[in-house]
Amino acid sequence: MAISREEVQKVALLGRLLLDPQEVDIMTTQLGRVLDYMALLREVDTEGVQPMAHAVEMANVFREDRAEPSLSRELALANAPHRDEECYRVPAVLGEV
Amino acid sequence: MTDLLEHTAAELLELLNSGQVRAVELVQACLDQIARWDGLVGAFLQVGAEAALAQAAQIDRRRQVGEPVGPLAGLPVAIKDNLCTLNVPTTCASRMLADFRPPYDATVVQRLKQADAILLGRTNMDEFAMGGSTETSAFQKTRNPWDFERIPGGSSGGSAACVAARMTPLSVGTDTGGSIRQPAALCGVVGLKPTYGRVSRYGLVAFASSLDQIGPLARTVEDAALLLEVLAGHDPKDSTSVPRPVPPYSKTVGEKLQGLRIGVVPEHYTEGLDEEVAQAVQEAVRVYRSLGATIREVHLPHSKYAVAAYYIIAPSEASSNLARYDGVHFGYRTPEQAMRAQLEAEEALLRRTGNQTALEELDTPLVRMFRQTRSEGFGAEVKRRIMLGTYALSAGYYEAYYLKALKVRRLIRQDFDQAFQEVDVILGPVTPSPAFRLGEKIDDPLAMYLFDLYTVVTNLAGICGVSIPCGFSRLGLPIGLHLQAPAFEEDRLLRAAAMFQQATDWRRRPPLEKLVARRP
Numbered sequence: 001m002a003i004s005r006e007e008v009q010k011v012a013l014l015g016r017l018l019l020d021p022q023e024v025d026i027m028t029t030q031l032g033r034v035l036d037y038m039a040l041l042r043e044v045d046t047e048g049v050q051p052m053a054h055a056v057e058m059a060n061v062f063r064e065d066r067a068e069p070s071l072s073r074e075l076a077l078a079n080a081p082h083r084d085e086e087c088y089r090v091p092a093v094l095g096e097v
Numbered sequence: 098m099t100d101l102l103e104h105t106a107a108e109l110l111e112l113l114n115s116g117q118v119r120a121v122e123l124v125q126a127c128l129d130q131i132a133r134w135d136g137l138v139g140a141f142l143q144v145g146a147e148a149a150l151a152q153a154a155q156i157d158r159r160r161q162v163g164e165p166v167g168p169l170a171g172l173p174v175a176i177k178d179n180l181c182t183l184n185v186p187t188t189c190a191s192r193m194l195a196d197f198r199p200p201y202d203a204t205v206v207q208r209l210k211q212a213d214a215i216l217l218g219r220t221n222m223d224e225f226a227m228g229g230s231t232e233t234s235a236f237q238k239t240r241n242p243w244d245f246e247r248i249p250g251g252s253s254g255g256s257a258a259c260v261a262a263r264m265t266p267l268s269v270g271t272d273t274g275g276s277i278r279q280p281a282a283l284c285g286v287v288g289l290k291p292t293y294g295r296v297s298r299y300g301l302v303a304f305a306s307s308l309d310q311i312g313p314l315a316r317t318v319e320d321a322a323l324l325l326e327v328l329a330g331h332d333p334k335d336s337t338s339v340p341r342p343v344p345p346y347s348k349t350v351g352e353k354l355q356g357l358r359i360g361v362v363p364e365h366y367t368e369g370l371d372e373e374v375a376q377a378v379q380e381a382v383r384v385y386r387s388l389g390a391t392i393r394e395v396h397l398p399h400s401k402y403a404v405a406a407y408y409i410i411a412p413s414e415a416s417s418n419l420a421r422y423d424g425v426h427f428g429y430r431t432p433e434q435a436m437r438a439q440l441e442a443e444e445a446l447l448r449r450t451g452n453q454t455a456l457e458e459l460d461t462p463l464v465r466m467f468r469q470t471r472s473e474g475f476g477a478e479v480k481r482r483i484m485l486g487t488y489a490l491s492a493g494y495y496e497a498y499y500l501k502a503l504k505v506r507r508l509i510r511q512d513f514d515q516a517f518q519e520v521d522v523i524l525g526p527v528t529p530s531p532a533f534r535l536g537e538k539i540d541d542p543l544a545m546y547l548f549d550l551y552t553v554v555t556n557l558a559g560i561c562g563v564s565i566p567c568g569f570s571r572l573g574l575p576i577g578l579h580l581q582a583p584a585f586e587e588d589r590l591l592r593a594a595a596m597f598q599q600a601t602d603w604r605r606r607p608p609l610e611k612l613v614a615r616r617p
Contacts, residue, residue, distance in 0.1 A: 003488070007488075008484070011484055011487050011488045011491065012468075012484065013468075014487050014491060015416060015471075015483045015484055015486075015487035016420070016423070016464070016467040016468050016471055017468060017471055017472050017475075017480055017483060017484070018465075018468035018469055018471075018472040019472070019480075023480075027480075027481065027484060030481060030542050030543075031481070031484060031485060031488070033542075033543050034408065034485065034542060034543050034546070035488075037404075037405060037543055038405045038408070038409060038498065040401075040402060040405045041402055041405050041406065041409075041501050041502065041505055042501075044399070044402055044501075044504075044505050044508065046501060046504035046505065046508070049504040049507050049508060050504070050507055051500055051503030051504050051506075051507065052503055052504070052506040052507035052510060053307060053503055054307045054337070054559075055293035055294070055307055055308070055556075055557075055558070055559025055584075056293055056294040056337060056339060056559060056584075058337075058339075061336035063333065071200055071201070075200040076200070078198075078200060079196075079197055079198065079200070079426070079427035079428070080425070080426060080427060081424060081425075081427075081428070081429070081430035082430060082433075088425050088426060090425055090463055090466065091433065091437075091461075091462035091463045091465075091466050092462060092463070093461070093463050
């Protein structure tokens with residue numbers, strides 16, 4: 001098996017997911033099968049091959065450093081699930097509220 | 098009204114321009130067809146009837162008084178639900194975005210509005226475009242208009258099904274690994290994935306940013322050309338869109354290519370390929386030969402690694418792109434009181450049992466909010482991709498998986514570069530078989546992924562590809578022909594495809610009435 005239950009739980013934390021025990025079981029089996037299949041790539045000789053991260057490989061694209069119209073604060077906050085007049089609201093990062 | 102819906106977009110445009118048909122009539126005919134059939138087909142997540150009729154009436158008035166109108170004036174277009182549209186719910190078929198109303202238009206939506214196209218409604222899709230059957234939609238199933246027990250393909254399943262079922266002449270889809278071409282093939286319509294950089298991705302909800310492209314679905318190649326011409330073009334808001342002029346595709350699409358060299362790939366004809374699909378594709382080769390094309394064998398030796406490379410690269414990019422769904426800025430958020438109560442109960446339990454390690458590792462309220470929000474907002478396939486991508490990018494596995502896949506991607510691209518020195522287009526199957534049954538592969542992710550083997554290469558290589566109808570199976574299911582051309586050779590691709598469509602008769606109407614009669 002290419003991946004263990006413990007690894008699945010660790011990756012779930014890294015990916016900010018919360019899996020119940022049954023989901024961990026299913027994920028372990030399914031990811032294991034998919035990762036086993038990925039082992040196929042090992043037989044390709046990629047010595048000296050440059051990785052290709054993008055389909056169109058171009059240099060950085062810059063524009064003039066000039067202020068352009070942007071979203072208003074109200075529009076930017078409009079879809080927030082929890083907000084006040086000017087900020088997004090989240091559970092306390094440090095200590096209790 | 099049935100006859101009106103049978104017309105191609107190009108024909109409808111003539112009828113509209115000459116005043117023989119009003120946009121209001123056309124839109125009403127589409128709405129009637131949707132009302133009659135979409136309860137069964139399930140192609141649309143939302144239909145904007147009132148707004149569409151109002152827009153149509155306005156275009157009719159403008160035409161009447163001789164005001165100039167845009168190149169698609171009065172033509173209904175359905176939009177995949179991952180393209181941001183100002184103030185219109187853009188859900189990506191996910192609970193995560195069920196109530197999301199974008200504060201801006203995607204560039205393609207803006208272009209369609211400027212072209213005076215009528216935005217008819219939003220089409221169903223696999224959640225966040227992850228899937229090949231539209232079954233991962235959080236909201237509804239879409240059925241194949243040729244057989245209601247089968248999938249329409251995906252992820253742009255709604256966009257393909259509504260065009261096939263004559264609910265609209267045109268629709269827009271997105272293609273990250275085949276999501277336009279595959280459903281087009283399975284529903285018997287035309288679907289084109291443009292070259293990466295040809296169409297602006299601004300306002301497309303990102304899945305895998307180095308692979309995603311937006312493109313047209315239609316019933317004829319000519320109509321796909323018409324729509325692509327409006328969608329394509331450089332956009333300062335997408336730095337990966339390429340500043341090249343857009344050729345007048347719709348003007349040249351009917352011109353035959355002289356001395357066309359077509360490549361066939363022996364690697365395509367592997368064990369997994371359905372016999373009827375193989376036969377239809379071989380028949381297409383004969384058609385091209387009869388049209389004067391020369392057929393040459395070319396090799397794509399790294400194609401067999403494409404699915405493995407793709408299902409590392411695409412989920413890796415997805416895991417990064419989907420990090421933004423954190424319950425803070427927009428989208429779903431878990432009910433906070435219940436979440437806190439649960440977390441406090443867990444903490445109390447750990448204190449009672451004196452489990453110090455687990456206590457130290459317990460989520461902070463903020464992290465738990467992220468995790469719970471994402472676990473409730475995303476469906477199983479999206480979670481699988483996030484897991485796969487996070488794993489492939491994590492310390493210790495990055496080189497073996499992600500970096501390795503990027504190197505294989507380069508080799509796949511080089512295969513194509515070499516092949517295109519000898520041929521103008523490459524011909525093959527779109528899918529290994531016609532549409533499979535609803536539910537058939539949903540519990541077997543690897544089987545679902547392997548269904549993409551012929552289409553993911555196009556995205557990895559960053560070239561363009563089109564699916565056109567080339568036959569039917571004994572069960573009456575459509576079969577698609579795949580043509581691929583080098584980067585930015587959409588003009589060549591469309592003309593080669595149009596030659597085939599003009600020489601064949603595979604543009605047919607799905608037997609919706611019969612299917613209903615046959616239902617238990």
